[in-house]
Amino acid sequence: SGYIRDDYDVVTKVVQYIYEHYSEPITLESLSKEFFISPKALSKKIRKRLNVDLRLFINDIRVQKAVQFRDDPAYKGKSLNEIALSCGFNNMGTFYRSYARNFKSREIAEEASSFE
Numbered sequence: 087s088g089y090i091r092d093d094y095d096v097v098t099k100v101v102q103y104i105y106e107h108y109s110e111p112i113t114l115e116s117l118s119k120e121f122f123i124s125p126k127a128l129s130k131k132i133r134k135r136l137n138v139d140l141r142l143f144i145n146d147i148r149v150q151k152a153v154q155f156r157d158d159p160a161y162k163g164k165s166l167n168e169i170a171l172s173c174g175f176n177n178m179g180t181f182y183r184s185y186a187r188n189f190k191s192r193e194i195a196e197e198a199s200s201f202e
Contacts, residue, residue, distance in 0.1 A: 096121055097135040100128070108147050109174045114140055142187070148173040149184040 118125040155161045170181040
């Protein structure tokens with residue numbers, strides 16, 4: 087990725103990277119290596135600019151992708167679990183928490199069943 091000159095640039099590049107690689111394992115450590123910045127400094131820049139924890143941000147993108155895929159004909163017949171896994175979630179508990187946070191759902195199981 088090369089040297090990035092300021093906070094705005096690095097966070098913009100990180101966000102772009104997350105959108106392009108959301109289905110892959112992404113950690114603060116992997117991002118710090120990708121963008122040549124210490125994990126502590128990167129975490130601080132992300133929190134300052136996005137006002138959210140990195141893990142929450144990644145999972146928010148993943149759950150938004152899962153909702154998009156729910157309506158995609160290419161995913162017709164796929165289970166909620168299959169869609170969540172294809173979006174980078176490694177367990178359904180994390181998916182449900184992200185879904186509830188993004189869609190403010192009290193009846194999450196009922197709404198999530200619309201996936202199936």
